[in-house]
Amino acid sequence: MRRFLFAGLVLAVAGQLPAAAQNTNSGTDKFAQLETMLPTPNSYRTASGAPGSDYWQQRADYDIKVTLDDAKQAITGRETITYTNLSPDALPYLWVQLDQNIFDQNSIASATQVGSMQDKVPFQALEGMLSDFDGGFKIESVTGANGRALHTVTNNTMMRVDLPAPLLPRQSVSFNVKWHYNINDQSKINGRSGYEYFAEDKNYLYEIAQFYPRMAVYSDNQGWQHKQFLGNGEFTLPFGDYKVSITAPSDHVVGATGTLQNAAQVLSSSQMKRFAQAKNAKKPVLIVSQEEAVKAEAGRATGTKTWTYVARNVRDFAWASSRKFIWDAMEIDQDGKPVMCMSYYPKEGNPLWGQYSTQVVAHTIKTYSKYTIPYTYPVAISVHGPVGGMEYPMLCFNGGRPEKDGTYSAERKYGMISVIIHEVGHNFFPMIINSDERQWSWMDEGLNSFVQFLTEQEWERNYPSRRGEPRNIAAYMATGSNLQSPIMINSESALQFGNNAYGKPATALNILRETVMGRELFDYAFKTYATRWAFKHPTPADFFRTMEDASAVDLDWFWRGWFYTTDHTDLALESVKSFNVSTKNPQVENVRLQQQKAAAPQSITAQRNATDIKQTLVEEKSELKDFYNGYDPLAVTSADQQRFAAYLKTLSPEQQERLGNTQNFYELSLRNAGGLVMPVVLQMTYADNTQEIQTIPAEIWRKNNEKVTKIIVTKKPVISFVIDPFQQTADTDLSNNAFPRQPAASRFELFQQQQQAAPNPMQQAAQASPMQKMEQKPGSGN
Structure with a gap:
């Protein structure tokens, strides 16, 4: 490693306040208290971030009966909702969500959608623009418990139900709704549920959600949450008990939120036996095999079956139905409670799904339970179908399909595993820790993406996680402020939604854990938040306050910078000066000066004069020489x-010891070029090529948010300093992190125009050695 020279200055102590300690912050102080921006604590939500002594939340219980029309791809249903008012307020009306109305041709979402025409437009996009799909709820009736019609007003995706008399505190009211709607074709109209049509065997696979009118949340911090559903902002729902009866073709397999109540009526004796075997299995057991699913694909039952599911203390309900389903299951023990992990998937999902899905479900439940709270529901289900990824209590929809020949790329494999982890993980955020998704997407997507990252790393060492590593978010954070939004923004207004709601908050939490707080303090505080707000409705302030309350770490500067601004990390090491204590000993100091003089480069003039001037006058005439010709001012005299x-x-004696100190002093000039104050992670490489890491807390910037100088004292001489050597702070410009400067190594690639994409490596191997194809048993569940 090349050495570099520091200015050989003597350490001096000045009487005035050094520039690094002067408060020269411009604009808002980045360490100002955040409490002026947070809601005032009260008896419902405390200053510590915990629920208060008077905390309350509403309850909604459902008894639902729905029928799937496989010929018309439609749903008909009726429900009884029992709503319990646990607030201190009298409620003259109730608000019900009609989320299917987003597919109405006159919806706000459709009217406000923006876009531009390109030279090339995919068929799917054109079909979406020209679609005449008759979507949305068709409400047939809304009646009270006595059968009389209730007055309602529908405003796009919200319906107000006017009550005959105000619903008083601690009282309940029941009312009935009848409806029907058409299911969207996912290949033409994307949504969070829908159907997929398989032309080869002329079958449908349904993933059904938002299928029933459901209660909005009424809370202490905002009253009714009745923001319209526009697409990004997902769902905010109260907890309750569900009984749902689903009538489908008798050859369909139906999976749903909750536990199956009438297994003997809908499953064969062999399927019942296999399900029992899954309770003691070490690996997934097939309840419905691929052979059985293929046989069902070829038939068409004329009758129907009704599957009845019950779910306790959940905020929502979803289901899936198809005669194409393979079904496997494996029970695990989670904190002393059995959890049946299951997967439903068509043969087109194998071999990936049979090999991985249920194992990933089980791994996710175990890992999330470790970092948050023990999973309390009896089942956890992954369904493969048309929806790329969407979550509901105990059940989620996931993408990731291999090629028709059964091969797949590494990206496809890890993409499928990641989406299953992410969607199953949503059982914790927000299905149990029930944040307001309509308002704050980051509270479910960001927190969930963070624990997803931890779970991926425990699945396989060096797992290629897409989000979580600070280096992965740096490019986004370096974009202009007009191209990004603060994390603390409403879901529908966020720019670059994936980075804003998923990537940046997940990375922020990873930086908190690894660099700011440390794993022990962070993990305890994070579990405290999950425990406090399990089965409740937390807000951002509850999260911010709990993380500080449980760790004794002041994080106002962190929340302000990462969540309320679009500042980015760019810490620069602008210069380094070297100092050593002068020993005053001429035998030490004069030798050092002699060595410096000898090492100093000769000027260009002196170099040329050495050859151009053959002889100076003093060299020619010795009589011009005196005492100073040959005198060495650095020679040590008695x-x-x-x-x-x-x-x-x-x-x-103490002063004499200090005088003889051989320690090295370095003055580092640091600049916060990106505006986001962060800890300074400093790597020092010594003259003997050993290294040391020092982490300087972010509070180094508290007196001056923009520029500081820092004195570093070492026993060994340092030959280089590097800021953020492991890229753990999302620094957007690494070129100014080292002193002396280090070139940023990269490569350019030569390529031929119109290069054809190569098959995935598994496919290439199979094509090259057809006799050595991997033996795969689709649907084996192994």
């Missing part, structure tokens, strides 16, 4: 030694 000895006598 007088010098006597003066040093006399000086030592004036010092105390």
